[in-house]
Amino acid sequence: xxxxxxxxxxxxxxxxxxxxxxxxxxxxxxxxxxxxxxxxxxxxxxxxxxxxxxxxxxxxxxxxxxxxxxxxxxxxxxxxxxxxxxxxxxxxxxxxxxxxxxxxxxxxxxxxxxxxxxxxxxxxxxxxxxxxxxxxxxxxxxxxxxxxxxxxxxxxxxxxxxxxxxxxxxxxxxxxxxxxxxxxxxxxxxxxxxxxxxxxxxxxxxxxxxxxxxxxxxxxxxxxx
Amino acid sequence: xxxxxxxxxxxxxxxxxxxxxxxxxxxxxxxxxxxxxxxxxxxxxxxxxxxxxxxxxxxxxxxxxxxxxxxxxxxxxxxxxxxxxxxxxxxxxxxxxxxxxxxxxxxxxxxxxxxxxxxxxxxxxxxxxxxxxxxxxxxxxxxxxxxxxxxxxxxxxxxxxxxxxxxxxxxxxxxxxxxxxxxxxxxxxxxxxxxxxxxxxxxxxxxxxxxxxxxxxxxxxxxxxxxxxxxxxxxxxxxxxxxxxxxxxxxxxxxxxxxxxxxxxxxxxxxxxxxxxxxxxxxxxxxxxxxxxxxxxxxxxxxxxxxxxxxxxxxxxxxxxxxxxxxxxxxxxxxxxxxxxxxxxxxxxxxxxxxxxxxxxxxxxxxxxxxxxxxxxxxxxxxxxxxxxxxxxxxxxxxxxxxxxxxxxxxxxxxxxxxxxxxxxxxxxxxxxxxxxxxxxxxxxxxxxxxxxx
Numbered sequence: 081x082x083x084x085x086x087x088x089x090x091x092x093x094x095x096x097x098x099x100x101x102x103x104x105x106x107x108x109x110x111x112x113x114x115x116x117x118x119x120x121x122x123x124x125x126x127x128x129x130x131x132x133x134x135x136x137x138x139x140x141x142x143x144x145x146x147x148x149x150x151x152x153x154x155x156x157x158x159x160x161x162x163x164x165x166x167x168x169x170x171x172x173x174x175x176x177x178x179x180x181x182x183x184x185x186x187x188x189x190x191x192x193x194x195x196x197x198x199x200x201x202x203x204x205x206x207x208x209x210x211x212x213x214x215x216x217x218x219x220x221x222x223x224x225x226x227x228x229x230x231x232x233x234x235x236x237x238x239x240x241x242x243x244x245x246x247x248x249x250x251x252x253x254x255x256x257x258x259x260x261x262x263x264x265x266x267x268x269x270x271x272x273x274x275x276x277x278x279x280x281x282x283x284x285x286x287x288x289x290x291x292x293x294x295x296x297x298x299x300x301x302x303x304x305x
Numbered sequence: 306x307x308x309x310x311x312x313x314x315x316x317x318x319x320x321x322x323x324x325x326x327x328x329x330x331x332x333x334x335x336x337x338x339x340x341x342x343x344x345x346x347x348x349x350x351x352x353x354x355x356x357x358x359x360x361x362x363x364x365x366x367x368x369x370x371x372x373x374x375x376x377x378x379x380x381x382x383x384x385x386x387x388x389x390x391x392x393x394x395x396x397x398x399x400x401x402x403x404x405x406x407x408x409x410x411x412x413x414x415x416x417x418x419x420x421x422x423x424x425x426x427x428x429x430x431x432x433x434x435x436x437x438x439x440x441x442x443x444x445x446x447x448x449x450x451x452x453x454x455x456x457x458x459x460x461x462x463x464x465x466x467x468x469x470x471x472x473x474x475x476x477x478x479x480x481x482x483x484x485x486x487x488x489x490x491x492x493x494x495x496x497x498x499x500x501x502x503x504x505x506x507x508x509x510x511x512x513x514x515x516x517x518x519x520x521x522x523x524x525x526x527x528x529x530x531x532x533x534x535x536x537x538x539x540x541x542x543x544x545x546x547x548x549x550x551x552x553x554x555x556x557x558x559x560x561x562x563x564x565x566x567x568x569x570x571x572x573x574x575x576x577x578x579x580x581x582x583x584x585x586x587x588x589x590x591x592x593x594x595x596x597x598x599x600x601x602x603x604x605x606x607x608x609x610x611x612x613x614x615x616x617x618x619x620x621x622x623x624x625x626x627x628x629x630x631x632x633x634x635x636x637x638x639x640x641x642x643x644x645x646x647x648x649x650x651x652x653x654x655x656x657x658x659x660x661x662x663x664x665x666x667x668x669x670x671x672x673x674x675x676x677x678x679x680x681x682x683x684x685x686x687x688x689x690x691x692x693x694x695x696x697x698x699x700x701x702x703x704x705x706x707x708x709x710x711x712x713x714x715x716x717x718x719x720x721x722x723x724x725x726x727x728x729x730x731x732x733x734x735x736x737x738x739x740x741x742x743x744x745x746x747x748x749x750x751x752x753x754x755x756x757x758x759x
Contacts, residue, residue, distance in 0.1 A: 161590050165597075168606060182586060236621060262622050265649050267587065268656050270663060275625040 081126040081196045082106040086116040086142065087158070088134050092181070096129060099185045100192075113137025120146055120153065126196040128155045129188070130175070132166055140173045147174035154195035156188075167265065186299035190251040201246055212248040213292060213305025215284060217241065226288055236261060237280045244293065244303040253300035277301060316483035320476025327472040328465070335461040342457060346450045350430045351414065357388045358432040358443040365436045370395065373441075374402050389446040390419075390429065396438030407431060407442040417444070486515045490522060502530055532600065538705065539596050546706045546719070547585060554581040591720040595705065598650065598727040609754050610648045613640050613676055616685060619655040620674045623663070630668045634659075637675040642683050645754040646732045654728040657721045658687040658747055666691025666744075681753040688746035699738040 083100055087093040088111050097107045108125070110116035113134045120128060120142075128146075132139040143155055157175040159166035161182070170178045176198065177191055210217040214227045222238060224231045233241065243260045244252055254273045258264040262272065277293065285291040294302045365373045370393065377391055392403035392410075400408070406419050410433045419427045428451055431444035493506045505526060506519040561574040620636040627634035644651075655674075662672045666689045675686045694702060701707050703726035706719040729736050734751040 161586065161593060165606065180590070262618065263648075264622070264652060264656065266653050266656075268660060270623060270626050270660050272622050272626055275629055279625055 081192075082108070082124055083192065084108045084110065084116070084119055084125045084128045086110045086113070086120075086128065086130045086134065086139070088112060088131060092131075095185070096188065099189070103189060113139070113142045116142050117145055120151065121149060125153055127192050128153055129192070130155055130157055132157055132159045132170065140169060143170070143173045143175050152199075154198050156191055156195055158183075184298075186251070186296075187253050187255065190253045190256065190300060193250050194247055194252070194256070197247075197250065210242065210245040212245050212303055214288075215245070215292060215303075215305070217245055224284075226284055231283050233280070233283060236276060237283070240276055240280055241284070241303075244301065248303050248305065251296050251299050251302050256300070314480060314484060316480040316487075317476070319483075320480045323479075324469070324472035324476045328469050331468045332465060335464065339454070339457050339461065343450065343454060346447075346453060347430075350445045350447050350450065354388070354414070354430050354432045354443050354445045357445075358434055358441065361441060361443065362434055362436055365441070370401065370437055370439060378402055388443045390444040392440070392442040394440040401439070403442070404444075407444055410442045410444070416447070490515075490519060494522070497526065502526075502533065535596065535599055539592055542705045543589070543592060547588060550581055550585045550588070554578060554585070557581065588720065591724060592705070595720065595724050595727045598724070598731050601731065604731060606647055607645050608648070609643050610646050610651060611641065612644045612646075612651065612683065612685070613638050613642045615648060615651050616655050616674060616676050619652055619659060623656075623659050627663065627672060630663070632663075632669055633671040635671070635673050637673065637677075639676055639678055642676060642678050643754045644683065644732070644751055650728045650731070654725055654749075655685070655687075657725050658749075661721050661725075661747075662687055662689040662691070662745070665689075670744075678753065683751055683753055685749040686746055688741045688744060690741065690744040693740060693743055693745045694738055696740075702738070703736070 083105050085093060085096050085100070085107060087096060087109070090111075093109055093111070097109050100107045108119055110119050113136055116128075116130065116134075117137075119125075130139045130142055134142070137145075139157060143157065146153070146155070154177075155175045157166075157170040157173075157178045159170065159178055159180050161180055166180075167178050176195055179188060179191060208218065208220045210219070216225050217238075218224075219242070224233055224238070224241065239261050240257065243257060255267065257273050258267070261276075264272075277295075281291070281293050285293055292303055292305065294304060296302050361373050361376075364376065374393055377387070377393065379387075390404050390407065392405065392407035393401045394408070395401045404419075407417075410417055410431045412433050412435075414430070414432050417429050417431050419429060421427050428447045429444040430447050431442055433440060433442045435441075490506050493504050496504045505523045508516045508519045508523070557574060558578060561570060564570065617636060617638050620634060620638070624634050659672065659674065666672070670689055670691045672687070672689045675684075675688075677684050677686070703722050705723040707723075726736060729749055732751060734749045737748045737750070739746040739748060
């Protein structure tokens with residue numbers, strides 16, 4: 081995919097750009113808000129990474145200007161550590177996701193992949209059934225089957241599986257799950273995600289041949305058909 | 306320079322403005338009295354000469370000129386109709402009686418001035434009328450009016466002068482009072498600027514505007530001081546409590562560098578180093594978060610939130626982990642209890658309380674989460690059946706980096722309950738630690754959100 085990275089700190093910019101290039105993405109870089117707008121107004125980027133603090137025109141202003149110009153490109157906002165209001169401000173300005181600096185590269189990469197696929201996911205938002213391999217989810221009846229056999233899930237396990245199925249084939253990180261399944265915008269020390277994943281795995285994988293729910297070491301989880 | 310300082314004083318200008326307003330109002334009042342008294346006296350004189358002349362003319366018409374001549378010549382001082390001065394000229398143009406100086410009086414009513422034998426002018430009001438071919442002039446002495454006017458001018462000048470002096474003195478007194486009261490505030494704030502942060506403006510028992518200003522300034526100073534104290538505390542905390550993990554990280558890296566060169570060792574050391582760094586960053590983030598919450602910045606984002614839903618959601622999230630530890634986590638939650646607050650922070654608050662119970666009690670210990678309400682008060686209670694917190698330590702557990710003796714070895718950065726305290730404070734909640742006999746009960750109490758607002 082093609083990514084535009086808007087970051088003024090050269091070291092962080094290099095870290096992000098090099099990392100993304102190594103993963104095979106095409107990366108453009110802008111060091112300030114004006115260059116960012118100039119580059120972003122040309123269509124072609126699948127996703128934007130915008131730093132909250134930029135010299136001159138700040139990151140929020142860039143996001144607002146892009147949204148005002150009618151651009152719907154997915155935007156991930158990078159915010160500073162401890163800026164507890166940044167998330168709400170960023171989402172209000174029109175950003176789609178946020179990530180607190182410093183971050184693990186796997187987190188950034190997973191979130192960008194999810195964002196780039198977001199238009200495709202939203203297009204299928206109205207669908208009432210999800211299907212990954214032999215796993216099927218009926219959102220209306222709130223029923224799950226694998227190979228046609230019904231699986232009983234607790235409400236949170238159902239929500240967890242729904243998120244994983246919507247992002248099937250991608251890596252979903254622990255923090256993404258905390259946010260989307262539990263609305264936790266902080267990191268609890270307790271292994272909430274791990275215990276839920278382990279229980280879900282027991283229900284969808286244990287009695288079936290090939291496991292679908294994989295742990296991606298140092299990154300998160302991935303559901304594959 | 307002293308003059309310009311006096312003029313630039315707001316108190317002086319205020320006093321001067323009041324003095325001018327006072328003087329102008331006194332002058333206009335006195336002026337009005339002067340005009341009214343003068344007009345009244347003139348009207349009185351006009352009435353006198355008019356009545357006298359009309360009566361004399363009627364007498365002349367009835368009885369002839371000879372009769373009024375006789376009347377006028379009679380030296381009867383009690384006669385109301387006897388004019389102060391008169392002149393009667395016969396049809397032949399001869400002066401029949403009276404004061405010849407009145408001969409020049411024009412026809413009708415007029416003010417005239419006679420020159421007396423000593424040369425002094427005598428103001429009079431006179432009426433000249435034609436009567437039976439002759440002329441009658443009747444005049445009234447208006448010297449009393451002049452005397453009255455002169456006396457009024459004198460007394461008014463005195464009163465005006467006194468008023469001005471009083472106004473200036475009052476203004477000066479006000480000015481001095483203002484300057485001394487403001488001077489106290491100024492001196493205090495200068496001392497504070499100079500570094501004596503604990504200085505406060507003195508407040509008199511009068512409870513006037515200055516006292517209220519002083520109290521507001523003092524409240525502001527208290528707030529600034531507590532924020533400064535918070536900042537100082539945070540810096541100290543960071544210095545003390547980040548040193549340990551940073552030292553550990555450094556030792557770890559150094560050990561690997563000096564040890565055998567093996568990729569596997571390097572990899573595990575790097576993983577451990579990244580973990581250490583994450584822990585340091587988490588502590589750092591928690592500290593910043595507490596500081597920001599304590600500064601109250603987050604309050605702008607308050608909304609009506611369903612606290613019951615949040616507590617139930619968090620309790621549910623922790624249930625499987627608790628079960629894995631052989632515990633029973635029970636939730637007793639009254640539904641639909643809303644408060645005004647920040648949903649994200651309230652979620653973290655409840656989460657931290659449950660995690661606190663999970664990490665400070667032995668595995669298998671049951672935990673209960675409850676939300677109850679009484680009137681417009683809502684209580685959220687997290688209790689465990691663990692070892693509890695001794696009475697003496699209960700105030701300290703909410704301090705940053707405080708760790709009880711029992712929990713020294715357990716994981717955690719010692720900031721969980723400090724964050725709880727900060728969030729509770731932001732939401733106007735009270736926190737109480739109670740003895741669950743055995744165990745610890747943390748009770749949060751707050752008021753329900755009013756129905757219609759938010």
